[in-house]
Every structure is written in structure tokens, then in C-alpha cells.
Amino acid sequence: MGEFRFLLNGKVVTVKAPPCYTLLEVLRYVLRMTGTKEGCARGDCGECTVLLDGEPVHACLTVMTQVEGRSVTTIEGIDPQHPLVRAFVEAGAVQCGHCTPGLIISSYALLSRNPSPTEEEVREAIRGNLCRCTGYSKIVRAVLSAAGV
């Protein structure tokens, strides 16, 4: 059992967990923060995307030693009033919604480094976030509309 300190959504947390536990296991099983979803646990679907020091990564492929001392942002750390959230809701980009938190995180990271992306750049940025319901059109539109494009 290890003890890990890191910044989670702006607050310092200390978690006891086996060192090879993934951030996803810690979020869901230890902290019971279930906004971050599990879709495959092997880096194929993007559902568990979180920001690690501001960059989107798979929580399922990040072990706790890689989290120690760093900053993690999950969907719970995104302001509910953020334009992306509103855009996803209003554009109809949410159906079953299971992929949505990961998509919002990936889109958030995109807009942080590229505030006015093209449609192609949006599609590139979210290519690792699978959605089985929407066909992606409304998701892409939501990201563009949040960016004011």
C-alpha cells in the first residue's frame, strides 16, 4: 500500500492505494468519484480522459506513482457553467452520456491551447474519444460553438 498526494481539482488529496493502482481505480473505487467513466480500461475508448498537469491522458493507463505530486482535473473539476458544458447540452451532443465527461475533458484541453479550432482540428482532438450514440456531428458542433466559431 502506498500513500499518494496530489492536487485533485484544485484541492490537495492524500490517497492510500497500491502503487500500481491506476488513477481510474483510485477515482472510482477508492474516492468513488464516478464522473470519470470506464469504457475499456486499456486506452482504446477515451472515456476515462482526465487532465494530468493540464494535458489529457487516460486515467486507466496512469498509475499512482505517475500522479504523485501532480495536478489532476476530472469532470468534477470543470465549472458546470463552462461554455463547453452548456454547448454540449444545448447542441444535443449528449445522448447516453457515458462518453460525455471524457469528451468534455478532451475538448477543454483543445480549447485551452487552441481557442478557435477548425472543424478538422476538433475531429483530430477527439479522435480517441469514442461515442456510439451521436455520430459525432453534434459533438463537433458543440465544441465549435463553445469556442464561438
Added chain:
Amino acid sequence: MTSKSSYVGAPVVRRDAFEKATGTAMYASDLFPDDFLWVSVLRSRYPHAHIRRIDTAKARLHAGVVAVLTHEDVPVNRFGVFVKDRPVLCDDRVRYIGDPVALVAAETREAALEAVKMIEVDYEELPAVTDPISALRADSPKVHEGGNVCRQTSLRFGDVEGAFARADVVVEGTYTTGTQIHAFLETEAGISYLDEKGRVVVVAGGQSPHRDRAEIAHALNLPPERVRVITPYVGGAFGGKDDVTVQIHLALVTMKTGRPARLVLSREESMLSGTKRHPAIIKMRTAASRDGRLLANEVEIVYDTGAYAALGPAVLDVAIENCNGPYRISSAKIDAYLVYTNNMVASAFRGFGAPQVMFAMERQIDRIARRIGIDPIELRLINAIRKGDVYVFGNRMEGSVGIYDCLRIAREHPLWRERRSGEGLEYPWLRRGVGVAAGMKGYTIGALPDRGSVSVELRRDGSIAVSGSFTEIGQGVVESVAQLTAELFKVPVGKVHVLFADTERSPDTSVTSASRQIFLAGNALRKAFEEVVERVRDLIELDTGRRPTGVTFTEEGVVAGADEVIPLGELAERLESRGLGRTVIGTYEVPKVEPIAGTLEIPHLFFMFGVTIAEVIVNVLTGSVTVPRVVAVIDAGRVINPINFTGQIEGAVVQGLGYALMEEAKIVNGYLQTKDLSTYLIPSSKDAPEIEVIPVESYEEEGPFGAKGIGEVGILSVAPAVVNAVAEACGVEPTSIPLTPEKLYWLLKEVGVVDKIRGAGGRLE
């Protein structure tokens, strides 16, 4: 938004979107009841084997393990909707690689996973039969005692022989379609616990809480009242959660241990044990006259249902019913087989048997058009069925039929009109093509008894609570029900509360499948509304002695009899105090039809229709196909919510593209090779085209406010449209989907397209 009393047709933002987008919405996989046990499932290692012995001793002794359960612990060890042929836990035999053999319930996840590996199963491997054609042979290994024919039927309509004799053109083909995996993002998941009354409660992703309850009660030999099923938000289903998945296992663990339990399948387990779209082999011979009239269709349908029947018997009927397409065709001969094999179980998947036959028929139609030298949409228009027509099975098309209008709109669409424009392609090895296809499928469950109930409670705060057992699997049924309620009662949609999918609290609206919930729940709501109107009359009669005739709901309240306007909250209060009750139940029953001899559920009374136009770019040096644009022209009845409507169609289109081009479950001798989302590929944001959805509002008179089902229609004609486009682009005639790059490449090579580009310098031979 339009005026607040007009919610049907308004782009209302769905109420669950915000909580889902912020991560606060709870799915079954997000639940961790106090003191729960982690459950892990041991599954078969072989596609077919005899179980000699199961030794659980070591696993039971493993630290943290609370229970290890086998078939001996299951009171009634067979389940299934049509045929009770599926063991809860295998006893004498395993019949496919995902077949469950034992359950471990443990204090930790790790203990459960480790203990599963300590269970020793002594298998005697049996020869497996893994293709349906071999399975039909007399000397093949038998998957079930009764043989490998799960269901067979032969139907004849009209003078088939005469039609072929008269025909100017006969086109023949054998088409194969692949095993599509639902790949919903949330795998099969649930929890269970005993409530204070000793009932076992199962909270799980599903599509049919009341039917799941019946399956659990049957297997555990309990009265249904001792079982409660709740379906929270479901992270995608598409038919893959129509059958029972984790529910009986969870209930069993909780009954045996008295403890709450949690079972969430891993992605690999989901891929192995989950149901699939039936892989199909379809032979078709279609006759037409020189002037483009379809005369006869001779069809042989073989669907591989895998190890168990599941919903296969009904899937086969949908295949039969739609295999002639939305056309006036005077004769048909159909032989259909549903075959057991040692492959994974096939059952419901959006389209429910129709996409396979639609691929075959719509390829046939394009080939006939080419033979006659007629525009493919013209050929379809010549034959398109209209409302009131008698279809080939002798059933009259009494519901709305919008296919003719869909085809006309498609014909005028710029993508179709300019389909041959020589748009500048970047490289000499690229080819462009545009293809079209039509689709049809019945919604509701046809000649099978089909009814649904909802309750409506008038609340004293002026709001309305509606409840039904429909499940929110992403399609947006909750908001649509709210909009219909708002429209009927003339209340703001925000004042409609929707409680759904809890067997204890929701009347049985039956299954959330077959694109039926808008129609069933919507019509049940209308019945409930009529019942409320009667109560209002009763109330006024009690109060004034006169029974009013006209009762009108307005934004201010209900107007009955004189000028009195009763606000809704006051109405609720008065109904309550007068003892009339302020909750009503509305039940709608789909008009009964007699099934055609030899079928379970043919004919349907109500059908949905659509046309897909697809543009493809083919790289002839690799076989890769990209799809820049798709137009979906959909007979939508009346659209309740345009955002949710286009969302359903766009999603179905992309699922259809996956089916057409990419989603290849590779199965070798019953073993699945593509067990994850890096080998079983579904479309990503970069694979999805620009999609234009055009609704054709055909107004269904029997539907709520003219609406009809739309959940499945978007996928029906995607694969044939894409493949027809590829045929147009490259001069090949593919007969098999998914049309993967490799499959297409070899076709291109065969017809000389590759060598033509390579020229003299590049010939490999």
C-alpha cells in the same frame, strides 16, 4: 422555442443532458452499495465442451471469497424470452466461449478475480460447429438436443414461377453480412441488494425492467413480487441489453449471500458474452420487367443465432418481413432458417434482422437498375409502396407510408443530382462514387400482443408526474414523453416530471426496443389524458350536478363547462378531496392482427421508411473507403423533438457505416479474435461524415400527434448505400459486409483496377 403550449416539434433541451455532461448522472456501473460483494464470472474456455466436474474448493478457501456459485445453486437453470434454452450457469455443457460457468463473490475486486482462476473445470472438448451451413447438415455436431435448427419457415405468396417465366431481367446473388458488436460505451453492469421487505432489488443497465424481472423470478423460482428491477441511465444499449445480461447473476449472489453485490463486465467479457447482430447468408433471385417493375423475389435466409435462441426467432421474422424492400412486388418465395452454432449468441441489434436483408435487396435493386439501364432512384420510385397498398404478404399498408416522398426528395438532392460531377480528387488512385438505398422496418412488435401503460399523476403544485417502464438508453425517450405530456395538458415542459423504469413504481410500458416507446408510451399517455378528462367531468358533475361535454386544457388550467378555469394544482387538490383520485393509468394496445401462417409476428401494422445517399472516396491501391457525406431522408411521421430526432438518425448512420466498412468481429472456430476496441474498430470522429438529415413528415394517424418510431430507421439503408456507391465508383460488385479495405482490395484487383494504375512498370506477376 415556440410558444409554451406547443411542445411537439420543439427543440427542447433534454433534461438529463446537464447531469450527464457534468458527470453527476449515475449509471448502474457508478453504484457501490454499502458492504457489497464484488462479483466475477468464470466463462467457458471452449466453444463446445462437456463439463465433467467443477471443483470450487480452492476458490472457496481463497482469502476474501464469500461465495462460489455454480449451476447447483440455481433453482431453475434455464432462461430466455422465446425459448428457455440458456443456462444461468452451465451444467452439463458449455456451448460458446462466453458461456458462464461459475460466479465468485468476494470482499475485494482482486480476490474475486483471483478466485475465478482457481476454479477447476474438467472439460471434455466436443467438436464445435461454427458456421450455420455446416450446422444444417445432418451429420453436424448438435448444439442442442433438438438439433441445430432453432426455427425454420417457408412462405409462398403469388405466382413466383410464372413471374420468373415472364421476367425480362433476373438478378441473382448471395450476400453475407458480419457479426456486429453493439460496443456500447458502458458495458453490462448492475448492483443488487435485499430491501427492507426482503425483496431482491436489481439495479442494472437494461431495456426491459418488467421482462427482466420475470426472467429473474423464473430462474430463482420466486414470485415476481419478490423481485424489483430498476433501470437507471444506461450507457448505450442498441438492443444489446434487450436480453438479460448481469441481472440473474446479481440476484443469485444476493439471494445466496444476503449481501449487496456489484457486477460490471470488463470490455473483453462484454465482447465475448454479449449478444451480437446475427451474421447472415442471404441468397436472392429477383425478377423484373424491362420497364422496371419488380415481379418476384426468391429468397433464402440463413441467420446464425449462435449457442442460444435469445430473441432470434423474432429477428428471423423481421428479416422475412422486410426482405422484399419497400416495394410493390407481386410474388415472393422465402425460406428462412435460424440456426444454432457454437458461436456467440446473436439477438437484438438496432434494425433487428432488417439491415442484413436490406443490404441484399438494395444491392439487387441497384444491379437490376444497371441491367435495365434505368436510374436507381427511378427504379425504386416505380415500385415504391404507397399507403393503402396491399403488400406482398396480403397485408394492407394502413399506417403512414412515406417512402415515395423520401425517394422523390432524394432524387432532387444536389448530392444525387451532381453525383457524376468530376470533382477534383487529390490523387490519381482515388475514385469517387455516390450510392443510394432505401430501407423499411416495422415498429412495435407486429402480430405479437403489444401493449403499454403509463401513469399520470396531477400534482397539487400544478406539475404533472408521468411514469412508465421505458428505459433511458440515450435515445431521449424521457424528454419526448415530457414533451407529449406538456402538449396534452398545456403545461410548461419543465413542470412535467418523468419517473421511469422501476418495476415497483412504473406501470409496464413493456420493452424499450422495436422503435416502439414513442408510439406506445405516447398513445398510453393519450389514453391517460382521456381518463383525466373523464375525471374532470366527474368532478364538475359532483360539484354542479351537470356533466360538462367540452373539457379543454389551456395554459391557465382546465376549462370545463361554464367559464370556470381551474388551474392544474387546484384541479389536483379538488380531485383528491372529492376522493376521485389524481392519478390515472392509460393503457394502449396496438390493434391486434392475426399472424401470417408460419410466422410469429408478421405482419406489422406500422412501418418506418428511409433513404440513404452516401458519397464515398475509394483508394483503389489500398481498398480504403472514406465517406465524406451522407444524406438521410427519413419518414419520421411527425418529429417530436428535432434535436433528438436528428441525433438518433446521425448516430444510426455512423453505426451503419461501421457495419458497412469497418466493424469486423473476427471469429475463428468459435473463438473471438477481436476482443477489444483496438481490434474491433468502431468509427471515430474522423471516420464520421458530414450528415444531413431530412425528415419527411408523413403523419401517422394512429401515432401520438402523428409521430412514429424512428430509433432504428437510420441504420437500415446505410450499408447498401455505401456499397452501391463503391460499386458505382470502381465497377466492382461487392456482396459482403463489412467491406473492409482488404476485402475490397482483392475485388479491385480481380477486376483489374489495381493493375490499370500500376501500368507496365508495376505488375507484380
Added chain:
Amino acid sequence: MEVPLHDVDVLVPKNLTEALRILSERRDIRVLAGGTDLLVQLRSGAVSKSDLIDISRLQELRYIRHSDGYIAIGALTTYSDIAGSDIVRRYAPLLAEAAETVGSVQIMNKGTIGGNVINASPAADSLPPLYVLDAKLKLVSVDGTRAVGISDFYRGYKKLEIRPNELLAEVRLRAMGAGEVGHFFKHGLRQGDAISVVNGAVVLDLDGDKVVNAAIALGAVAPTVVRAPEAERVLKGKRLSEDVMWEASREVLKSISPIDDVRGSAAYRRELSVNYLYMTLWRLAREVGAL
């Protein structure tokens, strides 16, 4: 069936020296860099369970430098670092192209070039560019430092020229010169991220439209990435005509020995190898105005 990893110990060295000491003492340990491959393999049981040494925080192994005609890339440099590097874009653009297609943005942010080299998948996207740019791998241990050429490093399928106590510290490539052009290519089964069925890299040193030198490498068509010397030979000294490009492409068959797997047959891979080489040469020819 998932292998739980709760009993795996993860050692976290503070610096390279400590990492090398641990590696010299613990032969039973695996090196964890980004983790994008290793964690999947451990959990699926594809590799046996072992303790890990997590070197992902060793910033001293994360850099991209250019000097004396070489590009030096620290082993822990991520694909995102590489794809966004001006140095790489200028002097090894085909490596940037490869880094961009290796996987999703999430994978690019975590996966490292060193991890990709050591994981030794014959389909790894970063490897063909390393082959055509004559990469040298710097291996360090408590015993010292040595450099191994990339084609000597891979002795067979997942057989590596590395000692148990050694750590890959740096990948060093030749910087492309002014007359050189090149591309990475990849055949995946979807537009979004997908593992390569065939991939490769081509570098041409051109004098006008005449090929002075050519380097071609292909992946996923042999137990290791391979160079295609016969094809290179055809191109040398020639102008990029249709016939020459096809002839060279056809020669690639002499260098490859693909197998059937879940992503494609050997026969298809042979066809793709020829056709992709042609398409890549054609694009390069067009870009330099030879077509």
C-alpha cells in the same frame, strides 16, 4: 481474464543514477515509462507480472536537441513533444508525422519514444523513421554507456540488444539535409487512431528530380522493421518517373516477410507495401515538382 496488479510494487527513482542502480540490483523488474503498452500487457497477462521501476518522472531524459547534424531525443520524450517540436518538424518531419498518427491525443501525451523502441512492436509507428534516419540508441548502465545502431538493436521479433541492467537513455538521428525530403506512411483500418497494418518511411536525397540517395523502411511486414535496400538501389541515380517509382516499389517485396494476423493477411500486406511505397514516392515527386 484480468490480472489484478494490487501486489505489484513500483519503485520510483529520483534520478538516472538511482534508476541505474536499481536496474543493476533487481533483474526481475520492468521499466515503466509512459505505460501505454506495458500496463495493458500486464493486466491482460500478455507479459508476466513483475515489479516496476517508474522512470516517467526523470525529466533529464525528456529533451529534443539539435547539433552537428544530429537530433538527440531523450527516451522519455512523448509523442506530443515530438509532434510539436520545431526541431523535429524541420530536420525529421517524417518522425513528426509518425508521432501524430501513433494514437489518440491521450496516447501521444503519455507514450514515449523510448517506450515505443523498447516495446518493440514490429508495427510501432515511430520505428520506420528511425530506420531511415540511421538512429543510434544510447544505452546506459552502471557499467557505462554504449551506442547501438537501430538495425543491430532488433535481432528478431521482440529480441533486443539490451542487457538487463541497461536503460535506453537517448535516440539519436541524422538530421535531414537541405536536399532531402521524406514522408511517413501508414495503413490503419480506420481514420481515427488504429494500429498499423503496414507502415513505413521514405527519405530521398534529391538533386532536382534525380535521386542521389534513398532510404526506405517498412514496419509490420517482418519480425522487425526492415530497410528495403533493393528498392533503394533502383531509385539511386534515377529520375522519379512512373516506371522507376513502380519498379522500386515492386522491389520492396524482396525485403519483407509478412504474416497473417487479426489485422490483415500476408498477401494483403505485400500488396500494401508495394502500393504505399509507390504512393509515397508519387507524393514526394509531386512535391518536388518532378511530376
